[in-house]
Amino acid sequence: MNNDQQILELYNQGLSFRQIAKQLNLSYSTVNYRCTKVLKLEPRKISGWKLSDETKSKLSDLAKVREQHPMQGKKHPEESKAKMSKSARGINKRAHLPEWDGSRSGESNKFYNSATWKEIQKLVFLRDNHTCVLTGKHGGNLECHHIIPRQEDSDLWYDIDNLITLSKQSHRNLHAQEKKFGKQILIRNSLLVIAQERTH
Amino acid sequence: MAVSITWSTTAGGSGITSVTHGTSVNGANTTAQQLFLRHDGANPITACAFYFAQKSGSYTGGATAADDFTELLAWGDEAAVDDFGGIQVNMDAEGSFSGGATWDMSESQKSSVDGYKFTARTGVADATGNAVVLSEKMSASMTTNGVIPAGVQDATFQIRVKVPTAEDTAGIRQFDQVLKFTYTS
Numbered sequence: 001m002n003n004d005q006q007i008l009e010l011y012n013q014g015l016s017f018r019q020i021a022k023q024l025n026l027s028y029s030t031v032n033y034r035c036t037k038v039l040k041l042e043p044r045k046i047s048g049w050k051l052s053d054e055t056k057s058k059l060s061d062l063a064k065v066r067e068q069h070p071m072q073g074k075k076h077p078e079e080s081k082a083k084m085s086k087s088a089r090g091i092n093k094r095a096h097l098p099e100w101d102g103s104r105s106g107e108s109n110k111f112y113n114s115a116t117w118k119e120i121q122k123l124v125f126l127r128d129n130h131t132c133v134l135t136g137k138h139g140g141n142l143e144c145h146h147i148i149p150r151q152e153d154s155d156l157w158y159d160i161d162n163l164i165t166l167s168k169q170s171h172r173n174l175h176a177q178e179k180k181f182g183k184q185i186l187i188r189n190s191l192l193v194i195a196q197e198r199t200h
Numbered sequence: 201m202a203v204s205i206t207w208s209t210t211a212g213g214s215g216i217t218s219v220t221h222g223t224s225v226n227g228a229n230t231t232a233q234q235l236f237l238r239h240d241g242a243n244p245i246t247a248c249a250f251y252f253a254q255k256s257g258s259y260t261g262g263a264t265a266a267d268d269f270t271e272l273l274a275w276g277d278e279a280a281v282d283d284f285g286g287i288q289v290n291m292d293a294e295g296s297f298s299g300g301a302t303w304d305m306s307e308s309q310k311s312s313v314d315g316y317k318f319t320a321r322t323g324v325a326d327a328t329g330n331a332v333v334l335s336e337k338m339s340a341s342m343t344t345n346g347v348i349p350a351g352v353q354d355a356t357f358q359i360r361v362k363v364p365t366a367e368d369t370a371g372i373r374q375f376d377q378v379l380k381f382t383y384t385s
Contacts, residue, residue: 147372191376193205
């Protein structure tokens with residue numbers, strides 16, 4: 001017996017498309033397609049949902065737990081409501097944690113979206129030849145990194161010597177490393193040659 | 201006739217005059233930079249040696265050129281594991297730098313017994329008089345320490361800086377790296 005014959009037989013027994021799919025271990029979309037497009041069958045109309053005994057038992061247990069909740073039948077004071085509302089909106093969320101660096105605050109977004117920052121960033125990319133100073137990779141998704149973090153010294157926010165070009169991944173890695181180990185230090189050196197010539 | 205030396209980041213590549221080693225954090229190294237040296241002399245250049253110095257050109261760091269150099273040497277002088285660091289050089293190109301970018305340079309190996317790795321510190325590569333002679337391991341064409349034969353394109357070494365665990369000041373550090381040599385035309 002092929003699939004269509006099996007589907008038709010089960011359909012005639014009164015099973016829904018979903019029940020047929022389950023019984024024949026086929027996907028619902030396959031059964032739906034075979035039934036409606038190939039066999040031209042009408043989907044069964046379900047008159048109403050019936051809960052299994054197991055589900056009814058779980059719902060009953062849940063209702064009992066709810067009745068035991070200390071706030072059952074009571075109202076939260078206005079002060080608590082305000083705090084919960086604030087928390088749900090994300091205000092002050094994480095701000096109290098010592099490791100929170102504020103990098104996603106409104107002030108931060110304002111800084112990174114400012115025209116000044118975008119201009120400075122362009123200069124830094126240009127100076128670093130659009131190359132990540134950590135990986136040496138040219139181009140791609142580049143970001144401008146504050147060596148001394150913004151939170152530590154506002155005088156250095158736009159200081160080009162405090163800024164370097166990093167790939168997005170390097171930037172992420174560096175901040176993760178900094179959180180774990182400590183402060184960032186940029187190292188530069190110039191290469192010189194001193195010759196002592198002897199002419200014979 | 202004068203000879204000219206070219207520093208580059210690839211064998212036979214364009215000349216460079218400075219290197220940014222990138223950033224590092226406490227207890228970690230900057231990514232090891234591999235640099236290449238070549239010369240256009242008809243004869244070998246001899247008595248080739250490295251030393252480091254305070255930055256001589258325009259200084260754009262966070263303190264002074266002298267302070268940066270003093271600090272870098274002090275990192276190399278430290279014996280305590282947490283405070284040890286500084287400028288580290290590996291000249292073992294023939295040995296593929298013994299583990300690539302992660303070559304070991306622990307405090308106990310400030311001057312490795314094999315003689316081709318060193319950490320700059322007081323008395324070692326800190327002045328022209330204490331320059332460290334180039335290892336013949338910098339190129340398959342080199343057969344004598346401190347001598348780069350004519351026509352060698354690929355005398356190469358790695359350099360990095362280790363930031364001590366205990367360092368408490370973020371910012372930029374700058375220094376000069378000097379190659380000195382003798383050329384007889």
